[in-house]
Amino acid sequence: MMKTTPFLNYLVALGLGACAALVSSVPVHTQATGPSTRIEITAGSTAEYRVREQLARLNFPNDAVGTAPLSGNLVVGPGDSIAAVGSKLTVDLRKLQSDADRRDSFLRENTLHTDRFPLAEFVPRRQHGLPSPLPSSGKIAFKLTGDMTIHGVTSELTWDVTATLTPTDVSGQATTRFPFAKFGLTIPKVMGLLSVDDDIRLVLNIRAKRSQ
Numbered sequence: 090m091m092k093t094t095p096f097l098n099y100l101v102a103l104g105l106g107a108c109a110a111l112v113s114s115v116p117v118h119t120q121a122t123g124p125s126t127r128i129e130i131t132a133g134s135t136a137e138y139r140v141r142e143q144l145a146r147l148n149f150p151n152d153a154v155g156t157a158p159l160s161g162n163l164v165v166g167p168g169d170s171i172a173a174v175g176s177k178l179t180v181d182l183r184k185l186q187s188d189a190d191r192r193d194s195f196l197r198e199n200t201l202h203t204d205r206f207p208l209a210e211f212v213p214r215r216q217h218g219l220p221s222p223l224p225s226s227g228k229i230a231f232k233l234t235g236d237m238t239i240h241g242v243t244s245e246l247t248w249d250v251t252a253t254l255t256p257t258d259v260s261g262q263a264t265t266r267f268p269f270a271k272f273g274l275t276i277p278k279v280m281g282l283l284s285v286d287d288d289i290r291l292v293l294n295i296r297a298k299r300s301q
Contacts, residue, residue, distance in 0.1 A: 124167070127162060128164070137292040141285070171214065178213075182207060224254060232248065237272075257298060267289055
């Protein structure tokens with residue numbers, strides 16, 4: 090049997106101390122636990138587009154505004170993470186409606202091609218600024234980022250969200266904007282339309298129920 094010496098004991102102790110220091114310096118990641126909050130979009134929720142246009146019959150520009158039904162769910166997990174599984178917002182573009190039937194038909198048939206791409210979908214991936222834990226009531230504001238699919242093209246999009254919470258309900262708005270080309274869309278060109286700004290503004294008008 091090999092005899093230990095004071096010097097050898099010193100080296101062993103030094104090595105064990107270094108290992109302990111190394112282990113203590115490694116951050117420990119704990120997974121947040123607790124119930125998830127399900128936010129279910131209810132009837133009356135809409136998606137709204139706004140595009141500045143200049144008509145030949147008017148001496149000033151105006152906003153073309155159209156709306157379509159909004160449906161879907163958001164799942165806020167423990168630690169106020171956004172669960173991609175089970176979270177999706179959907180807009181039925183076939184039901185898009187403004188104050189002009191001619192504009193609506195042109196957008197559906199020539200810009201959005203709703204016969205092939207009837208839906209716009211948003212799948213959230215992450216949030217910034219959502220309070221933790223999610224309050225039972227009051228006003229909140231945060232950013233929601235995820236994958237938006239329009240016209241068969243998927244691209245990342247960030248929404249600015251403001252909402253009012255109660256223990257059972259959620260109401261609020263989410264806004265974003267982007268150029269036509271982001272989703273492979275062509276700026277409309279029709280007789281009587283002098284110009285269209287390359288800037289689509291989207292607004293989600295949200296009514297929802299919350300549950301755990």
